Amino acid sequence: MNLSSLGEREVIDRIWEIVGKKENYDDCVYLDRGNYYQLITTDFVGEGTHFMDNWNARKIGRFFATINLSDIAAMGGEPEIFMASMFFPKRMDLGFLEDFMKGMLEILNDFNVPYKGGDLKESRIIGFSGIAIGKVEKERIMLRNAINKGEGVYITGELGKQAAGYFLWKNGIEEGADYILDVYPRIREGREISKIARACMDLSDGLASAVVFMRNANYGLDIDFNSLPIHKLAYEVSEDYDIPLEYLATGFGGEYELVYTSPKKIFGKEIGVVDEEIGIWKDGNKIKGEGYAHFSKALDKA
Amino acid sequence: MNLSSLGEREVIDRIWEIVGKKENYDDCVYLDRGNYYQLITTDFVGEGTHFMDNWNARKIGRFFATINLSDIAAMGGEPEIFMASMFFPKRMDLGFLEDFMKGMLEILNDFNVPYKGGDLKESRIIGFSGIAIGKVEKERIMLRNAINKGEGVYITGELGKQAAGYFLWKNGIEEGADYILDVYPRIREGREISKIARACMDLSDGLASAVVFMRNANYGLDIDFNSLPIHKLAYEVSEDYDIPLEYLATGFGGEYELVYTSPKKIFGKEIGVVDEEIGIWKDGNKIKGEGYAHFSKALDKA
Numbered sequence: 001m002n003l004s005s006l007g008e009r010e011v012i013d014r015i016w017e018i019v020g021k022k023e024n025y026d027d028c029v030y031l032d033r034g035n036y037y038q039l040i041t042t043d044f045v046g047e048g049t050h051f052m053d054n055w056n057a058r059k060i061g062r063f064f065a066t067i068n069l070s071d072i073a074a075m076g077g078e079p080e081i082f083m084a085s086m087f088f089p090k091r092m093d094l095g096f097l098e099d100f101m102k103g104m105l106e107i108l109n110d111f112n113v114p115y116k117g118g119d120l121k122e123s124r125i126i127g128f129s130g131i132a133i134g135k136v137e138k139e140r141i142m143l144r145n146a147i148n149k150g151e152g153v154y155i156t157g158e159l160g161k162q163a164a165g166y167f168l169w170k171n172g173i174e175e176g177a178d179y180i181l182d183v184y185p186r187i188r189e190g191r192e193i194s195k196i197a198r199a200c201m202d203l204s205d206g207l208a209s210a211v212v213f214m215r216n217a218n219y220g221l222d223i224d225f226n227s228l229p230i231h232k233l234a235y236e237v238s239e240d241y242d243i244p245l246e247y248l249a250t251g252f253g254g255e256y257e258l259v260y261t262s263p264k265k266i267f268g269k270e271i272g273v274v275d276e277e278i279g280i281w282k283d284g285n286k287i288k289g290e291g292y293a294h295f296s297k298a299l300d301k302a
Numbered sequence: 303m304n305l306s307s308l309g310e311r312e313v314i315d316r317i318w319e320i321v322g323k324k325e326n327y328d329d330c331v332y333l334d335r336g337n338y339y340q341l342i343t344t345d346f347v348g349e350g351t352h353f354m355d356n357w358n359a360r361k362i363g364r365f366f367a368t369i370n371l372s373d374i375a376a377m378g379g380e381p382e383i384f385m386a387s388m389f390f391p392k393r394m395d396l397g398f399l400e401d402f403m404k405g406m407l408e409i410l411n412d413f414n415v416p417y418k419g420g421d422l423k424e425s426r427i428i429g430f431s432g433i434a435i436g437k438v439e440k441e442r443i444m445l446r447n448a449i450n451k452g453e454g455v456y457i458t459g460e461l462g463k464q465a466a467g468y469f470l471w472k473n474g475i476e477e478g479a480d481y482i483l484d485v486y487p488r489i490r491e492g493r494e495i496s497k498i499a500r501a502c503m504d505l506s507d508g509l510a511s512a513v514v515f516m517r518n519a520n521y522g523l524d525i526d527f528n529s530l531p532i533h534k535l536a537y538e539v540s541e542d543y544d545i546p547l548e549y550l551a552t553g554f555g556g557e558y559e560l561v562y563t564s565p566k567k568i569f570g571k572e573i574g575v576v577d578e579e580i581g582i583w584k585d586g587n588k589i590k591g592e593g594y595a596h597f598s599k600a601l602d603k604a
Contacts, residue, residue: 001395001396001397002392002393002394002395002396003390003391003392003393003394003395003396003399004392004393006396008422008424011396011399011422012422014396014399014400015399015403015422018400018403018404018407019403019407019417029383029385029418029419031383040383040385040418040433040435042385042386042387042420042421042431042433043387043421044387044389044421044423044425044431045423046389046423046425046426046429047426048425048426049389049423049424049425049426081331081333081342083331083342083344084344085344085345085346085387085431087346087348087351087429088305089305090304090305090306091304091305091306092304092305093303093304093305094303094304094305094308094313094316095303097305097313097316097317098316098320101317101320101321102320105320105321115321116331116342117331118344119344119345119346119431120310120313120314120317120596121346121347121348121351121596122310122351122596123346123348123350123351123427123429124348124349124350124351124426124427125425125426125427127346127348127389127425127429129344129346129387129421129431131342131344131433133342294422294423294424
């Protein structure tokens with residue numbers, strides 16, 4: 001059986017079955033270090049999956065650092081160091097690597113996170129696997145499922161810009177790529193949110209995936225679609241290419257904004273409430289879909 | 303300018319130039335945590351560079367865990383946790399992933415290192431990027447250049463088996479692949495060695511690369527080629543395929559044995575001394591070469 005007939009979540013479940021025990025894993029691994037948790041996360045971006053080799057390398061570098069730091073942000077933490085395992089084909093131009101590094105360092109420098117090295121290898125494709133290590137005070141850690149009934153659901157930023165960029169790019173409009181890569185780590189927001197909120201995750205795979213993960217046995221996110229902050233580009237792309245706005249805003253992801261539940265708003269916009277009516281609802285109907293999953297699509301036309 | 307015209311070490315130098323400051327980096331990154339150093343390392347293995355997709359997946363998994371833990375061993379440390387960023391094409395069979403995981407876990411279980419998860423993504427090729435995190439008492443850390451004049455140079459295990467395996471495989475003998483993958487992390491040896499020795503590194507890129515890195519302004523490794531413990535397969539391959547034994551034993555690497563300098567032998571075999579006559583010498587002549595460097599060769603026939 002090949003991976004595409006299973007999909008990402010089943011493959012992950014199978015991996016944990018083989019391991020025999022699911023470890024403390026949320027947006028990051030978290031390790032008890034006495035009075036704080038150490039946070040460790042890794043995120044891979046590869047040619048053909050996340051970018052093409054003719055895209056702007058500086059922006060790819062910014063994107064790469066962002067999506068790694070974003071997992072630290074989602075748990076309320078502060079990043080401490082960054083490392084990267086980088087692999088390239090021989091054919092690659094040194095200028096691409098230099099621009100990539102500059103972009104990556106721009107983001108790291110914004111948060112005073114030192115780059116500590118990593119691994120450099122030859123490969124058939126260009127790929128980067130990042131490691132971000134950070135920390136969070138024990139009482140401020142935010143977990144995906146630490147929701148409480150009656151809390152509001154909030155989101156930083158807007159939805160659907162990256163999805164819109166993807167479909168623009170797929171339709172031959174090169175600037176679409178820049179929208180896909182235009183993300184920023186919500187570290188500062190995450191630090192503030194963690195003073196009050198206990199449940200949070202980042203939108204790597206879309207708001208619909210937050211509904212899947214941010215729940216417990218009885219309660220979950222009850223989201224009103226009409227209250228969502230949707231980027232204007234998503235409206236345009238939805239109309240121009242006849243793609244459902246619901247899919248662009250909730251099913252694709254890549255925004256790397258934070259969704260959190262809290263007794264009160266700290267940043268962003270209220271989009272729902274924690275209760276038994278779990279789902280994203282539009283005019284009384286539940287929107288289908290569970291967010292982005294790998295092995296179902298990619299940039300490559302396979 | 304493309305990467306193959308520069309070579310791995312120049313590319314790494316260029317990266318540190320862009321970063322502006324070279325961080326504490328040896329076989330691992332090491333971070334001051336009060337009474338100990340935290341050790342962090344990452345190593346990538348990819349299809350076409352380190353293995354082919356028709357090789358034994360369980361052995362690839364063992365190899366992958368080994369080369370990551372090996373960097374902890376080289377600094378005298380104990381591994382604490384392991385993570386992996388894994389990426390696969392859709393076409394990949396679930397059985398390959400399962401066998402890979404089993405092999406990886408065999409090695410981790412030997413050292414009671416829990417697998418803590420990581421990242422799973424779609425990609426054009428199969429690749430794995432590992433993260434090993436460990437610790438070492440401050441007084442027991444071993445660094446590549448912490449050599450002292452007059453110390454002996456020692457090596458665990460034998461040289462050239464993996465190089466021999468590579469050339470067998472290149473010449474159509476499939477079992478060669480098993481020799482390439484047959485490595486084991488020298489964690490227990492590293493712990494013992496670190497009670498006495500201060501300088502150590504692992505042989506990922508060959509003994510000749512240890513000569514490049516294990517030195518200071520005045521002193522380095524003075525190694526007698528005739529004293530080297532060379533695997534019998536290297537002698538056979540050298541003869542059968544007319545490849546210099548010196549290259550197989552010192553220029554290729556992949557053994558993941560430990561080389562260390564010490565006032566006395568702890569494990570393995572004495573192969574030289576720390577003094578001003580830096581190099582690997584055979585019958586009065588210095589052997590050429592500085593060990594394996596990426597972007598100069600790989601499994602792919604490019």
